[in-house]
Amino acid sequence: MSAPTPGFVEVDPQLVRKLQEIVGRERVITNGADVDSMSKDCYWYSPVLKDRLEPRTASAVVRVHSVQELGSTLSLAYRNDVPVTVRGGATGNYGQCIPLRGGLVIDITGLDRILSVEDGVVTTEPGVRVINLERAVRAKGWELRCLPSTWVKSTVSGFVCGGSGGIGSITWGGLRDQGTIKRIKLMTMEAEPREITLEEGDTLKAYHAYGTNGVITEVQLRLAPARRWDQIIVTGPDWAAVTDFATRVARDDSIPKRLVSLLEPIFGASFKPLIRMLPAGHSIIWLEVDDAFTAALVAEARQKGLSVPNVIAHHEPKRQPMLMEYAWNHSTLWMLKNHPGHTYLQFAMGPNFAEQAALLKERFHGRIHLHFEFVRSRGPSGEIGPVMALLLPVVRYISEDDLREMIAYAGEIGIASNNPHTCYLEEAARDASFPSKAQLKQAADPKGLLNPGKMRDFPVTPPMDGALPRFL
Numbered sequence: 001m002s003a004p005t006p007g008f009v010e011v012d013p014q015l016v017r018k019l020q021e022i023v024g025r026e027r028v029i030t031n032g033a034d035v036d037s038m039s040k041d042c043y044w045y046s047p048v049l050k051d052r053l054e055p056r057t058a059s060a061v062v063r064v065h066s067v068q069e070l071g072s073t074l075s076l077a078y079r080n081d082v083p084v085t086v087r088g089g090a091t092g093n094y095g096q097c098i099p100l101r102g103g104l105v106i107d108i109t110g111l112d113r114i115l116s117v118e119d120g121v122v123t124t125e126p127g128v129r130v131i132n133l134e135r136a137v138r139a140k141g142w143e144l145r146c147l148p149s150t151w152v153k154s155t156v157s158g159f160v161c162g163g164s165g166g167i168g169s170i171t172w173g174g175l176r177d178q179g180t181i182k183r184i185k186l187m188t189m190e191a192e193p194r195e196i197t198l199e200e201g202d203t204l205k206a207y208h209a210y211g212t213n214g215v216i217t218e219v220q221l222r223l224a225p226a227r228r229w230d231q232i233i234v235t236g237p238d239w240a241a242v243t244d245f246a247t248r249v250a251r252d253d254s255i256p257k258r259l260v261s262l263l264e265p266i267f268g269a270s271f272k273p274l275i276r277m278l279p280a281g282h283s284i285i286w287l288e289v290d291d292a293f294t295a296a297l298v299a300e301a302r303q304k305g306l307s308v309p310n311v312i313a314h315h316e317p318k319r320q321p322m323l324m325e326y327a328w329n330h331s332t333l334w335m336l337k338n339h340p341g342h343t344y345l346q347f348a349m350g351p352n353f354a355e356q357a358a359l360l361k362e363r364f365h366g367r368i369h370l371h372f373e374f375v376r377s378r379g380p381s382g383e384i385g386p387v388m389a390l391l392l393p394v395v396r397y398i399s400e401d402d403l404r405e406m407i408a409y410a411g412e413i414g415i416a417s418n419n420p421h422t423c424y425l426e427e428a429a430r431d432a433s434f435p436s437k438a439q440l441k442q443a444a445d446p447k448g449l450l451n452p453g454k455m456r457d458f459p460v461t462p463p464m465d466g467a468l469p470r471f472l
């Protein structure tokens with residue numbers, strides 16, 4: 001186990017015994033190596049986070065299996081000023097579930113009951129893995145509107161508190177859009193924890209808040225009618241022609257679809273299990289479309305001189321290969337494995353995304369590799385907007401200053417950025433709902449013990465001046 005870091009709060013043996021009384025001996029983990037590994041997520045995507053967060057760890061881990069156990073654990077932690085960081089599948093990329101102040105990690109994957117699937121709405125406990133949720137709702141003729149590419153490991157509350165969108169976002173926008181989150185129940189961090197219910201638009205207070213303002217105990221999501229999704233790989237040697245086809249399909253609202261990804265040829269060599277399907281030097285499109293549209297799309301691609309190396313017919317349940325596991329941040333993962341010394345950025349592009357991308361390539365020649373995901377945008381008042389391109393470029397890492405320069409230049413040419421190199425809520429993204437998140441924290445976590453430090457402007461108990469790491 002690493003040496004204690006500034007601000008580290010230890011869980012003393014007396015408290016460990018009380019925790020064991022709540023959940024049983026075997027579900028309180030104090031072994032240094034296990035606690036260390038249960039204190040980490042996928043923060044290492046960012047060299048900036050990796051340097052700063054590597055030594056950060058909890059003092060102990062508790063696995064809760066019921067809402068009662070959760071409540072008693074929170075109450076005990078509150079009375080003893082012990083910080084609490086909640087852990088789901090730990091696939092977050094921003095160190096979201098890495099404790100900055102030691103204390104307790106609470107693993108909620110034991111809260112894994114799906115409570116009901118009725119009238120296009122699923123009600124579930126927080127720790128259900130997304131894959132299990134998707135399979136359960138499909139068995140009843142429904143499907144999740146959007147899901148992360150990490151669906152095998154991610155929990156539903158981890159997705160709500162740490163994620164943003166993914167497969168399905170081309171139609172439904174982000175997880176926060178179009179009323180997809182119907183209701184959230186969360187538990188407060190107080191001597192007598194209360195359950196707060198947030199409905200509809202109010203759910204944004206807890207959405208993407210990194211578990212800083214309550215512990216989610218139940219989530220209700222609106223669903224979409226299940227479709228049969230074929231997966232199609234389209235490739236071609238000419239970037240412009242491949243981009244044109246991807247853009248046309250992405251923007252055609254008459255084609256029901258779940259995924260449109262566009263990648264430069266360099267990605268192909270990193271997708272080891274798919275290599276034999278991907279012609280060297282070809283740019284790549286992943287499509288997931290309703291199977292009624294497959295034949296026409298394949299014919300159109302071929303007519304435009306593109307190749308269609310594979311069509312993977314719908315299968316229930318989904319089986320390998322699944323293109324979604326080579327999309328979104330999975331594309332980044334495959335590339336990072338194959339290209340050490342690289343990292344990534346997150347850009348929301350304008351309608352002229354291809355020209356903006358060409359400018360980035362010119363300015364940062366040879367060190368920025370293009371991967372787009374097409375998503376449904378949100379209009380200024382939350383209404384459905386046009387389809388837009390997100391760019392998740394893999395970039396060669398030189399220095400923090402260089403990453404800053406890339407973000408600044410992107411801004412100069414009209415590209416908005418989310419910063420994946422910070423674990424602080426205030427610095428990660430532009431989020432109009434931030435003040436309401438902070439307000440909820442005041443009511444639900446008066447001592448600032450929930451994932452302390454992540455909402456960096458909020459006072460924490462005990463105070464920890466100067467102990468927080470700085471990021472980009």
Ligand SMILES: Cc1cc2nc3c(=O)[nH]c(=O)nc-3n(C[C@H](O)[C@H](O)[C@H](O)COP(=O)(O)OP(=O)(O)OC[C@H]3O[C@@H](n4cnc5c(N)ncnc54)[C@H](O)[C@@H]3O)c2cc1C
Pocket residue numbers: 041042085086087088089090091092093096097108126147148149150153154155156157158159160161162163164165166167209210211212214215216217328329330333451
């Ligand atoms: C390879 C890869 C691909 C990815 N692809 C996507 C993608 O397609 N779309 C996307 O949005 N993200 C993606 N991500 C990020 C991440 O996988 C998602 O955000 C995921 O849904 C997080 O779920 P989790 O259970 O792993 O959450 P965790 O990492 O365990 O937690 C995330 C945050 O939620 C908090 N939290 C968890 N449960 C609760 C609870 N019950 N109450 C309060 N707080 C809670 C944690 O404290 C933490 O702050 C990807 C990451 C990787 C590594």
